[in-house]
Amino acid sequence: MDFSDELIKWYLENKRDLPWRHTTDAYIIWLSEVILQQTRVGQGLPYFNRFAEKYPTVNDFAAADEDEVLRLWQGLGYYSRGRNMLKTARMVRDEYGGTFPTTYDELIKLKGIGEYTAAAIASFAANELRAVVDGNVYRVLARYFGIAEPINSTGGKKIFQATATDFLNKKKPAVHNQAIMEFGAMLCKPKNPACGICPIRLACYAFKYNATAALPVKLKKLSIKQRFINYFLFTNGDEILMNKRGEGDIWANMYDLPMVETSELLSLDELLVIPTSTENFGHDVKISTASEVTKHILTHQHLYIRFITLTYKPVKMSPNWVFVKVENLQKHPLPKPLFIFLDNFLN
DNA sequence: AATGCGGGGAC
């Protein structure tokens, strides 16, 4: 048996029973694939179930509004995925008559669908000959074939895509793609791969040269920015003054609170003098309570957040601010740290 | 080619 046959054999004996593996409906597969971008199966699964339940067809999805989609997406991260899904659902409704495309060339044109996702949907839904290359595939190929080119360099990506295409099972592209990804996720893991039970270890470069820890190679950069965010909560217990965020920053189009961002961590006293609360909210505001600073970690930013509760209404208002009834809070998509804070504050 | 975009699990 060759590389692909071994992977497929392993897959058929060891695969997880996942809901999107019981359908060839391109819409359902698209739901699962976008939800799983940069997201583990265990984290994405409950979201998939909620989306599939609430929007059984692409036309149901297209009829939603953005707040509703983002609220359903809340907590999953990378929220542009949700916003792009809505654009794509409407595009499919309006320009494809509600029939989700199944060819790579059509799929790649849609918002939020890149090379990986287009190949996944085309192969799973229509058995099109397209090799998927995701994080799992990079790892399996790098180790098995001993490919040391960085997976996040332009040249490396080409080599891995070409290798994946070369070794794609031309008779069974769909199950081959599923198999290599599942193999990477379950057996050929980033840390402590299960080489002892690996069916292809004898032909594996990394096993032979004890190089699983060194492969794949990845160029690392990532500078982490520190941000200091002071949220001001205006509430009478019945309604809350919220801020609808714009685009071009984290949590685009989601709802948070009136905010003052500072370039360093300020004490509460410093914060309340110049040029913060009174200038932003009016001179009549009075502090009620202030939380400790909590740290919220994103991939590329460390946020230091303080919540300050003020007397009910600010004197000045901003166009992005809106009073939200507490009973309607559940309709609004909130960043994780704000959701946690309000959950504690209101209950 | 480089950067921004979440949140969480595994170690």
Add this chain to the structure above:
DNA sequence: GTCCCAGCATT
């Protein structure tokens, strides 16, 4: 703490 997850869009 570090790494990375069924990546994509933008510049």
